Amino acid sequence: MTFQLRSPLYDQETIELPQEMSKLSNPFNGTVCSKRGDEYPIKNNIADLLNEEMSYTLAQSSNHWNITASLYEDLWRVRSLSLLTGEPFPIEKEKELLAGWVQPKPEKTYLDVGCSTALYARFLKKIEPDSRQIAVDFSLAMLEEARLKGEADQTDLYLIRADAREMPFFGKTFDGVVMGGTLNELSDELKVLFECRRILKDGGTFFMMHLIQSKSWYGKVLQNSAEWSGIKFWTVEQSNEMFKRAGFMAEEQIVKGIVCFTKLKPV
Numbered sequence: 001m002t003f004q005l006r007s008p009l010y011d012q013e014t015i016e017l018p019q020e021m022s023k024l025s026n027p028f029n030g031t032v033c034s035k036r037g038d039e040y041p042i043k044n045n046i047a048d049l050l051n052e053e054m055s056y057t058l059a060q061s062s063n064h065w066n067i068t069a070s071l072y073e074d075l076w077r078v079r080s081l082s083l084l085t086g087e088p089f090p091i092e093k094e095k096e097l098l099a100g101w102v103q104p105k106p107e108k109t110y111l112d113v114g115c116s117t118a119l120y121a122r123f124l125k126k127i128e129p130d131s132r133q134i135a136v137d138f139s140l141a142m143l144e145e146a147r148l149k150g151e152a153d154q155t156d157l158y159l160i161r162a163d164a165r166e167m168p169f170f171g172k173t174f175d176g177v178v179m180g181g182t183l184n185e186l187s188d189e190l191k192v193l194f195e196c197r198r199i200l201k202d203g204g205t206f207f208m209m210h211l212i213q214s215k216s217w218y219g220k221v222l223q224n225s226a227e228w229s230g231i232k233f234w235t236v237e238q239s240n241e242m243f244k245r246a247g248f249m250a251e252e253q254i255v256k257g258i259v260c261f262t263k264l265k266p267v
């Protein structure tokens, strides 16, 4: 199955991504373009739709360093939820929740937004190999790591470098959208949530894992000091208000420590 993007320059125009680029064990290089001639490179299976320099917060910049990308998943991500929930929370528990709420189906299309190493997309592909998984991030270092991990665990994904604030997808493309921990790091979270609503099909599911404001004094101190690097925290009520503004309602929600899992549905 190929995958159609919306041209970042001409929003009526299609750009077709070849299926071969999603086979991460076969190096794929080339270019793709729309009928209007705007052209984008695919290097080592990663389609790069960003051709301009952007400004980043400190937290975002750190995701562009190779060292962060190579250590992120194995050293931090798989352990972090036990630390943040304050109880044993192995990654398998999070994956169980993801699988139960998203329920990927054959021939359906899913998007991992701000994917880093594409932990969610790789897992969804593993449990439903006939689904189509797309993963987007603006960090090339993270996408390169996602490619290596996808190759190692033999999960085929479309890896796309793009800005989540202006996603190169047509409206109602996805049966499910997933976002793990990215909301706190975004520069314009409401704009990204509106984008997620635009590209999600009616009846689709939006799986959200994000961090909320701590109630403990030491948690507040830590979060206040993280805020200067560009990381934001909201209460559960503020988060739900934001989801509502973007056109979602929380169908299910689980809060553990400062971690909030929400199954969002388009209203």
Ligand SMILES: C[S@@+](CC[C@H](N)C(=O)[O-])C[C@H]1O[C@@H](n2cnc3c(N)ncnc32)[C@H](O)[C@@H]1O
Binding pocket: 060, 063, 077, 113, 114, 115, 116, 117, 118, 119, 120, 136, 137, 138, 139, 142, 162, 163, 164, 165, 179, 180, 181, 182, 185, 186, 187
């Ligand atoms: C906390 S990490 C998320 C990790 C991943 N979702 C997971 O579950 O492990 C946040 C990621 O979002 C990406 N990101 C932040 N803002 C973005 C934007 N506007 N567009 C695309 N990616 C963005 C960063 O590069 C980083 O890789």
